[in-house]
Amino acid sequence: MPRLSNGLLRHAFTINPLLPPLLRTCRTLPSAHNELRWLRQHVDARLETKFGRKKDVPAPLRQRCIVNLVKKRARGVPLQYILGSQPFGDLDILCRKGVLIPRQATEEYTYRLSSILLSTPSLRTDPKQIRxxxxxxxxxxxxxxxxxLLSPTLxxxxxGIDISPTALAxxxxxxxxxxxxxxxAHARFASGDVLASGAALLDEAHRARGDEGWYGDERFDVVTANPPYISRLGFNRDTERSVRNFEPRLALVPEEDRIGRIDKGRLEDIFYGRIVEKAEGVGARILVMxxxxxxxxxxxxxxxxxxxxxxxxxxxxxFPDGVVGEEGEGRIGGDEGIEGRGVVGEKGExxxxxxxxxxxxxxxxVCWRAVGEPASESRGDI
Incomplete structure (x- = not known):
């Protein structure tokens, strides 16, 4: 990571003394400006709730609260953990320590998937509903x-399945x-181990409560998955400091002690074969990983x-629809184009x-079931 120039830090200090510590984490002055504004808004909202009116909030208390949050952010604590949430589409997703923070790329492909599901009735077992x-x-x-996105129409x-009780809560x-x-009534979450085979997808606690049947006998039209997919080297070398120090490693890096009982291969890829098996087992017509x-x-x-x-x-x-995003807002396409064909061979073939x-x-x-291909009747793969 390139060092910040002293000139940039001095310039930031002349604007606001709280910007330099944020700049060390945000890396750009516009980003530091935005984060300081959000931190102020967060403090104001909390204090106004406590005191009733903005004018009743003691100014020294407000400033102290803002400084404390800036110090936390300067240590690398993710902004979403400090503010408590992250916008995700039209939702306000609560964020807590121990659970991975939603990413923009995840939001982008979720939107594209919703459009496909709405426009392609053949992906649904029942034309009027989707699971x-x-x-x-x-x-x-x-x-x-x-x-x-889908419930107004279908x-x-x-x-949702996760192995972490913190995530499920x-x-x-x-x-x-x-x-x-x-x-x-239309959303349910249960504990399960995606790497397990057979009925062990749901853990013993849920089976003891009689929840096994809803999964074992149910079919789904769509399977999505955002599994741990980063190698140990990639985690240590490529991730940001705030990710390494504060986000849950369990959600990012597959556990090495589990690879011995999974098909041999790269550690970071071990989830995908199991996910494909489970998608086949529940009769999914489209799978997004x-x-x-x-x-x-x-x-x-x-x-x-x-x-x-x-x-x-x-x-x-x-950006699967070609929209580049914040700094290039509205720009379509790019050098790669909106659609292209790629070389995916291990050695470039x-x-x-x-x-x-x-x-x-x-x-x-993103994978579609072959036309006319029946869903798997075997429950052993699930």
Whole structure:
């Protein structure tokens, strides 16, 4: 990471003494400005709730609270943990320590997926309703945004699975926090180990409460998954300090002690074969899996190609519809184009003619069941 110039830090200090510590984390002056504004707004909202009126808030107390939050942010604490939430589509997703913070790229492909589901009745077993299963659900942001986007048109039910009790509690809280438009009657979250085979997807606690049947006998039209997909080296070398120090490693890096009982392969890829099996087992007609980048997207596409019953495969980039985002707001396309074809072979060879969509890094692998291919009748893979 390049060092900040003393001139930039001095300039920031002349604008506001609180900007330099934020600048060391944010890296750019516009970002530091934005974060300071959000921190002030957060403090003002909390103090006005406590004191009733803005004019009754003691100025020294307000300043002290702002300085304390700036110090936390300067230490690298993620802004979303400090503010307590992250906008995700039209939802306000609560964020807590121990649960991965939703990313913009995840929001982008969730929107694109919702458009496809609305415009493609063949992806639904029942034309008037749709059932969605989200694996490694975390905050529940993916299934809850899909529920929000689809439910005005279709009867929609979403189910999220996660191994973390902290994540499950937060996902349930996010359902009620965003109600309306969300309804807990159409969203449910359960504990389960995605790497487990058979009925062990749900842990013993849920089976003891009689919850096993709803999963074991149920079919889903759509499976989404944002599993741990970063290698240990990538975690230590490529992630930001705030990610390494404050976000849950369990949600980012597969546990090494589990690779011995999973098919051999790269540690960062071990979830994907299991996810594909589970998508087949529940009869999913479309499967969306988030990945770390283009290279991993190619490996995951080959995993799917190695199994029967899957037809079209696409790799969606960070901005799958071609909209670049904040600093390039409204710009369409780019050097890569909105649609292209990519080399996904391990050594650079063209393995399959896979469509790449959008701008940026490969961010999700999207797989459709082959036309006329029946859903798996085997429950053993689930």
């Amino acid at each position: 969605i299963l989200d694996l490694c659900t975390g905050t529940g942001c993916i299934p809850l945004l899909l529920l929000s 009867k929609t039910t979403v189910t 937060l996902a349930r809280l996010n359902t009620t926090h965003n109600s309306p438009p969300l309804s807990s 988030e990945v770390a980048g283009t290279e991993q997207a190619g490996r995951v596409a080959r995993i799917v190609r190695g199994r029967k019953g899957w037809g079209k495969i696409e790799i969606w980039r960070d 063209l393995v399959e003619d896979i469509v790449f969509r959008g701008v940026g890094e490969g961010r999700s692998v």
